[in-house]
Amino acid sequence: MTKDTVTITNNATGEVAEFALSRGTVGIPAVDIGTLNKELGVFTFDPGFMSTASCKSAITYIDGDKGVLLYRGYPIEQLAAKSSFVEVAYLLMNGELPTEFELLSFKDEIRHHSMIHEALRVFFNGFHYDAHPMSMMVGVMGSLSAFYHSELDMNDPEHRRISAMRMVAKVPTIAAACYRHSVGWPFVYPRLDLGYCENFMNMMFSLPSQKYVDKNNYIDPVTIKALNLLFILHADHEQNASTSTVRLASSTGANPYACVAAGISALWGPAHGGANEAVLAMLAEIGTVDRIPEFIAKAKDKNDPFRLMGFGHRVYKNFDPRATITRETCHEVLAKFPSDDPLFELALALEEYALKDEYFIEKKLYPNVDFYSGIIYKALKIPEDMFTVMFVIARTAGWVSHWMEMMSEPGQRIGRPRQIYTGNDVRDYVVESDR
Ligand code: CMC
Numbered sequence: 001m002t003k004d005t006v007t008i009t010n011n012a013t014g015e016v017a018e019f020a021l022s023r024g025t026v027g028i029p030a031v032d033i034g035t036l037n038k039e040l041g042v043f044t045f046d047p048g049f050m051s052t053a054s055c056k057s058a059i060t061y062i063d064g065d066k067g068v069l070l071y072r073g074y075p076i077e078q079l080a081a082k083s084s085f086v087e088v089a090y091l092l093m094n095g096e097l098p099t100e101f102e103l104l105s106f107k108d109e110i111r112h113h114s115m116i117h118e119a120l121r122v123f124f125n126g127f128h129y130d131a132h133p134m135s136m137m138v139g140v141m142g143s144l145s146a147f148y149h150s151e152l153d154m155n156d157p158e159h160r161r162i163s164a165m166r167m168v169a170k171v172p173t174i175a176a177a178c179y180r181h182s183v184g185w186p187f188v189y190p191r192l193d194l195g196y197c198e199n200f201m202n203m204m205f206s207l208p209s210q211k212y213v214d215k216n217n218y219i220d221p222v223t224i225k226a227l228n229l230l231f232i233l234h235a236d237h238e239q240n241a242s243t244s245t246v247r248l249a250s251s252t253g254a255n256p257y258a259c260v261a262a263g264i265s266a267l268w269g270p271a272h273g274g275a276n277e278a279v280l281a282m283l284a285e286i287g288t289v290d291r292i293p294e295f296i297a298k299a300k301d302k303n304d305p306f307r308l309m310g311f312g313h314r315v316y317k318n319f320d321p322r323a324t325i326t327r328e329t330c331h332e333v334l335a336k337f338p339s340d341d342p343l344f345e346l347a348l349a350l351e352e353y354a355l356k357d358e359y360f361i362e363k364k365l366y367p368n369v370d371f372y373s374g375i376i377y378k379a380l381k382i383p384e385d386m387f388t389v390m391f392v393i394a395r396t397a398g399w400v401s402h403w404m405e406m407m408s409e410p411g412q413r414i415g416r417p418r419q420i421y422t423g424n425d426v427r428d429y430v431v432e433s434d435r
Helices: 036-040 076-082 085-094 100-112 118-126 133-146 157-183 196-205 221-234 241-250 256-267 275-286 289-300 321-336 343-356 358-362 369-379 384-408
Strands: 005-010 015-022 060-063 068-071
Touching (some): 015 036, 068 321, 076 221, 076 321, 085 100, 085 221, 085 384, 133 384, 157 196, 157 256, 157 384, 196 221, 221 321, 221 384, 241 256, 256 384, 275 384, 289 343, 289 358, 321 369, 343 358
Antiparallel strands (some): 005 015
């Protein structure tokens, strides 16, 4: 027996087998149980992946107890303070920070791919005016494969790279088009002279009759700084539900646009990326500070499905480092764009109340990144049903990075979990007249 193994005994049969520990650079080792069924005749059962690593990855590391988040080894706090979203996207996709020249070329390539095909633009007319932008995102992202089928050989590294670049470059254009369709405004083409975030805001809000600029003829720098920051914080988060969905779909060999569309669908849920929209809906429902105790009681009531949106995390059990950063930015943005909207005051009061409550302390439920991101987006005049779409723009960089990492590894196997069958045992068919 070596130190780097775990021994498992099947008490039902008396069989014993040893399994190797698989260690990463840092973090908790995993027991490699790939041969468990062969050796001991059993499967593992772990719905929700509470103790299961689904892959090896060199992209993002989280230590939930210490509140650590690293992209390619760089602490999120340093990237948030010093980097830009496009540089972070390069880092995630390529593994290293770019040189000045590499960053310029990357930006150029993103600009070059930011247009969408005119035929794709017409797709939006098929959506009802009140379609949720996320439903349009799923459909339009998935349909991109129809336009680039000559570059879908996933064994070709250049095809993989160009597919990933296309998604990162086009996702803000598609996102803004979803919004413009919902408000009936004309579509705005991307501009080559603008940066990633400036371009997105211009595509969202400029009108044929009005430029999207402040009184100094600039796109407001506080807005752009906040957007860059939120996109950086949301860019990747290791094997979360949407990234795992992208990986599972990719394991079948499906094309990357279809896989990312699957990731967008998974992100939409209120337990995941839909939380930022749900936080605002919850704050509107609470309405006033005096109703906070009533809603805290609902969140604690096991017979009530209500949960405090923007609180809790599967991995972070002390604090979410992204929430610490967004809280500061939230103050900065609200100082720049003062509003008499009582939402922010309500959010802070709710946070304070919950953090002192025994239930939340005992269960280690802290505000997560989405508690504040929705409030920042609201202050930037992003409509609430676009909040999760904003998450999509940022997370696309993470999804394509995981997809490229996975597809470049030899010996890919289809992801195929097993189950514990709880249905009927074998029984004979009964003809309709005898049932
Ligand atoms: N409000 C009230 N109770 C909660 C909450 C909450 N927000 N979150 C967890 N709990 C309770 C839960 O009822 C359970 O209690 P018990 O042990 O008595 O059954 C306990 O805390 C553990 O919860 P869990 O559901 O087993 O934890 P999980 O790791 O499966 O779920 C979560 C994590 C994020 C889905 C969950 O905390 C939640 O639903 N939060 C609200 C939605 C949210 O803000 N999501 C955004 C996550 S951050 C952005 C992202 O990564 O997408």
